[in-house]
Amino acid sequence: MELWYTEKHTANVGMICKIRGTLLRKRSPYQEIAVIDTEQFGRMLLLDGIVQTTVADEFVYHEMIAHVPLNAHPNPRKVAVIGGGDGGTIREIVKHDTVEKAVLVEIDAEVIEASRRYLPEISCGLDDERVEILIADGIEHIRQSKNVYDVIIIDSTDPVGPAVGLFAPEFYGSVYEALKDDGIMVAQTESPYYEPEQVARVFTGVNSHFPITKLYLAHIPSYSSGLWSFTIGSKKHDPAVINRGKPQVCGTKYYNADVHTAAFALPEFVRQLVKP
Ligand code: AG3
Numbered sequence: 467m468e469l470w471y472t473e474k475h476t477a478n479v480g481m482i483c484k485i486r487g488t489l490l491r492k493r494s495p496y497q498e499i500a501v502i503d504t505e506q507f508g509r510m511l512l513l514d515g516i517v518q519t520t521v522a523d524e525f526v527y528h529e530m531i532a533h534v535p536l537n538a539h540p541n542p543r544k545v546a547v548i549g550g551g552d553g554g555t556i557r558e559i560v561k562h563d564t565v566e567k568a569v570l571v572e573i574d575a576e577v578i579e580a581s582r583r584y585l586p587e588i589s590c591g592l593d594d595e596r597v598e599i600l601i602a603d604g605i606e607h608i609r610q611s612k613n614v615y616d617v618i619i620i621d622s623t624d625p626v627g628p629a630v631g632l633f634a635p636e637f638y639g640s641v642y643e644a645l646k647d648d649g650i651m652v653a654q655t656e657s658p659y660y661e662p663e664q665v666a667r668v669f670t671g672v673n674s675h676f677p678i679t680k681l682y683l684a685h686i687p688s689y690s691s692g693l694w695s696f697t698i699g700s701k702k703h704d705p706a707v708i709n710r711g712k713p714q715v716c717g718t719k720y721y722n723a724d725v726h727t728a729a730f731a732l733p734e735f736v737r738q739l740v741k742p
Pocket of ligand 1: 516517518519527550551552553554555621622623624654688689690
């Protein structure tokens with residue numbers, strides 16, 4: 467008997483993956499958490515039935531959400547991740563020697579537990595001594611932080627349920643205040659192909675607070691449409707330019723200096739979405 471997992475990307479299209487089995491399926495106070503083992507992507511973390519990360523292609527997302535802002539900043543020392551309980555973003559952040567402290571603010575402790583247990587290759591960075599884990603509401607944490615962080619990374623789920631507030635323009639105002647005066651923020655902002663209005667709305671929201679706002683793209687096979695966007699807001703440094711004065715991280719599988727620059731080149735239909 468064959469077992470298949472289906473994720474609907476719209477009402478009319480989706481992705482199906484043949485599975486070897488289900489390792490975890492439970493409800494937390496916030497969402498349904500599942501880890502399934504797929505033939506194509508290996509272990510996959512699902513939250514409310516949506517793919518968050520897979521062992522096979524997680525490197526694209528985690529390298530691109532972390533190294534682009536961290537390499538655009540000349541000296542990132544204190545970094546916050548909002549969401550990101552699987553630990554993949556933290557694993558990439560702690561590869562930067564300049565980083566003295568990385569604070570993970572995850573609302574759902576059970577996501578961290580699931581990742582530690584079933585996705586050790588993704589969660590391994592959580593044990594780095596520079597990492598502080600707060601089980602808390604990221605919106606509150608950011609609201610209470612003023613002039614604290616060099617880089618803030620918003621590694622959220624889709625803009626439904628617990629993550630809605632992380633896509634609101636007011637939140638980006640709090641992020642601006644939480645950053646130091648040359649700080650940089652980045653947020654995962656969905657597929658420009660299936661969610662064009664969402665991409666445009668977030669861009670406008672970030673742009674209403676940050677003097678420099680840019681969008682960049684990466685190809686993530688397990689996410690809807692494969693074409694994924696990240697919105698970056700910067701107070702001072704051009705995020706598309708790598709700061710070559712700082713030591714570069716080696717051993718990446720997707721990110722490199724050429725990809726950093728190229729990721730900001732937008733196909734015309736995407737460029738139209740974020741036109742001033
Ligand atoms: N956070 C982004 C998940 C978005 C996935 N959306 C989707 N497949 N429709 C991922 C967490 C990884 N650290």
